[in-house]
Amino acid sequence: MKLPPYAEALGLSVEPGPEAPVLVMPFGNEVLGRPGFLHGGALGGLLEMAAIGALNQMLEGEGGECRVKPVNVTVDYMRGGRDKTTRARGSVTRLGNRIANVEAIAWQDDEARPIAAARMNYLILR
Amino acid sequence: MSAVTDPPRSWPFDPTRFFAARAAGHGGLLGIGYRDHGPDWAELELPYDPRLIGDVERGVLASGPILALMDMATSVGVWLRLSSFHPHATLDLRIDYLRPATAGRSVIGRGECYRITRSIAFVRGQAHDGDPADPIAHVAGTFMAPEGYR
Numbered sequence: 001m002k003l004p005p006y007a008e009a010l011g012l013s014v015e016p017g018p019e020a021p022v023l024v025m026p027f028g029n030e031v032l033g034r035p036g037f038l039h040g041g042a043l044g045g046l047l048e049m050a051a052i053g054a055l056n057q058m059l060e061g062e063g064g065e066c067r068v069k070p071v072n073v074t075v076d077y078m079r080g081g082r083d084k085t086t087r088a089r090g091s092v093t094r095l096g097n098r099i100a101n102v103e104a105i106a107w108q109d110d111e112a113r114p115i116a117a118a119r120m121n122y123l124i125l126r
Numbered sequence: 127m128s129a130v131t132d133p134p135r136s137w138p139f140d141p142t143r144f145f146a147a148r149a150a151g152h153g154g155l156l157g158i159g160y161r162d163h164g165p166d167w168a169e170l171e172l173p174y175d176p177r178l179i180g181d182v183e184r185g186v187l188a189s190g191p192i193l194a195l196m197d198m199a200t201s202v203g204v205w206l207r208l209s210s211f212h213p214h215a216t217l218d219l220r221i222d223y224l225r226p227a228t229a230g231r232s233v234i235g236r237g238e239c240y241r242i243t244r245s246i247a248f249v250r251g252q253a254h255d256g257d258p259a260d261p262i263a264h265v266a267g268t269f270m271a272p273e274g275y276r
Contacts, residue, residue, distance in 0.1 A: 005179045006188035009155060032151035039152035040216045041194020048189055070189055074220040 001053050010042055012049065017089065020054035025086045038081025038115075043106055046088045047118035048073055051104040054090030055122060064126065068100070071121040079115040084108050086115070098124055139205040141168055156191050158198060167238040168202035170195055174230050185229035192233060192253055193221055196265045199237030200249035204269055207239040207247075212271050214247065219267035227262050231255040237265070245274050 001014050001021050011030060015022040025031060025046050033039030048070070055068060090104040100122045105114040145160040156178065162169040172178075172187075172195045180188025197216055205211050227233055236258075237251035246268055253263040 004182055004188060005177050006190055009177045010190075029150060030152060030155045033153075034213075039194065040197050040219070041156070041190060042152045044193040044197070044219070045188060045190020048193070069226075070223050072220065072222045073189065073193070074218060075193070075216075076218045077216045080215065 001056065003049070006045065007049055010045060010049075012046065014053070015087075020050070020057055020090050020092075022087050022089045023050045023053060025088070027081075027083050027085065036083055038086065040075075040077055040116075043077070043081055043086070043116050044073070044075045044118065046086065047075060047090075047104040047106055047116060048120065050088035050106070051090040051102040051118060051120045052122075054092055054104070055095075055100050055102050058092050058095055059124075066124055066126040069123045069125065071099075071123050073118055073120045075116060075118045077116050079113070081106075081115050082108060087111075096124075097126070100124055139209065139211040141202055141206065144202070144211075145170075152194060153198060156194055158195055161234065163202070163206055166203055166207035166240070167236060168199050168206060169234060169236045170199045170202070172233040172235065174232050181226070184226065186226045187233065189221070189223060192227070192235070192263055193219065195233060195235040196221065196237060196251050196253060196263070197267075199235040200239065200251050200265065200267060201237070201269060203237040203239040203249055203251070204242065204247040207242060208275060212275055213273070214269045214271040214275075217246070217268040217270045219265060222264045223262070224264060225260075225262050227255050233262065234258075242275050244276060245271055247271070247275065 031042035088106040
């Protein structure tokens with residue numbers, strides 16, 4: 001997965017996975033909101049990147065050239081992000097001809113206890 | 127022994143001082159700055175920066191920084207409507223991407239708080255890159271104050 005400049009600004013790295021990559025975001029000043037906590041915007045950016053990663057991996061598996069455009073995103077913030085590494089993974093709920101519905105969750109210690117989740121809709125230009 | 131006093135739960139809110147003091151953190155990386163405000167809204171600016179590009183081919187800003195901009199603008203809108211700062215957390219935020227931002231242009235985000243209950247603030251806003259009549263994004267969301275807004 002090739003990361004855009006914004007992902008580098010967040011300090012992201014990629015752990016490949018069978019269905020979707022896991023994006024890893026270290027804690028640091030670049031992603032700090034109020035003292036000691038992750039910024040909601042950085043967390044939202046991470047979730048969007050994880051969703052796109054999952055979608056791209058599925059589209060590459062299908063072969064064929066296409067571009068994706070984000071239509072919208074809804075982010076739910078569940079727990080404050082603390083001073084530790086955050087991971088996020090997307091999963092494609094449905095891939096159609098024109099629209100993909102994708103979800104992503106972000107967690108710190110335990111994947112079963114997400115700190116934030118996002119739902120995104122993408123337009124697919126084949 | 128001196129008397130122990132709890133820190134105040136809220137205090138008067140001045141957006142210009144708030145942003146002058148906030149050069150650190152994610153907002154500092156994004157370079158988000160203050161533009162204008164009213165009784166229940168704030169307008170902030172996200173300067174164009176190649177480090178924030180999400181679509182390399184077209185040079186378009188990633189959506190994450192726009193999400194951060196609107197989160198901050200709507201959050202400040204809440205404190206303005208209250209006329210005081212209260213600690214709160216984003217509960218949810220939805221963004222509709224109406225069109226891509228134009229490469230090279232700053233993004234202006236205006237966030238408004240249109241209703242506050244005991245513990246929830248309801249917000250909405252729009253972002254544009256020069257012409258408010260041709261917005262690039264529309265947002266709706268909620269914030270929650272764990273200790274209440276009033």
